């Protein structure tokens with residue numbers, strides 16, 4: 001299976017090898033292994049897998065889901081919503097951090113369970129989700145493609161999505177993908193109103209080209225703008241498209257041990273962005289000495 005994948009991938013084989021090994025890791029550390037859903041704050045739940053994250057917001061007017069994981073995780077998300085006692089057909093709003101297969105590949109499964117759900121996406125990433133991953137500037141090959149979902153609403157930077165008293169703000173933070181979207185919203189955790197931030201991704205994938213030659217035109221300046229945005233956004237409840245970005249499992253263990261505000265981590269959020277920006281700058285310098 002792996003050698004066939006390499007044939008398909010051709011020129012992006014090296015970087016793809018990293019992603020493929022992540023997608024086909026041993027079951028114990030597989031990023032799309034089923035994970036029991038749990039409550040992060042009032043109305044906010046984790047419904048994703050061992051690493052590919054997804055979130056449920058339960059409002060009085062219906063449900064919001066952010067991200068669908070890959071095709072395997074999409075089914076888990078629907079089941080996790082049921083396990084929590086909610087009806088998946090009541091999903092009214094479907095959101096996405098970015099168009100890569102590990103976050104958008106399961107959206108079709110959720111849309112099937114909730115045919116009335118409206119899918120909101122950025123123009124750049126929405127166009128790629130509408131083609132099931134085809135058109136991504138870097139990830140080329142059947143392995144990375146998935147069942148398409150056409151956006152119902154195209155979001156501008158700063159646009160708000162409202163449902164049942166919740167207001168969720170879209171921040172277009174490109175770089176990792178051209179229309180990568182970071183989401184912010186207030187949420188009550190352990191009796192206090194906190195600002196939640198669902199981080200898209202700032203990862204510079206192995207094989208991305210930065211500086212004079214770019215993976216896509218404008219990628220380097222997109223990263224620059226995005227780091228400025230991320231550092232300016234309020235971030236108390238730090239969550240993200242991958243569990244590993246915010247130490248999901250360690251925080252869940254702390255939550256289980258009685259720390260009701262385990263996911264309130266403004267310092268961890270700052271540290272994460274400082275590390276991610278340093279990694280970006282080091283890679284930019286390495287490629288443009």
Ligand SMILES: [Zn+2]
Nearest residue numbers: 098100176201
């Ligand atoms: Zn990605």
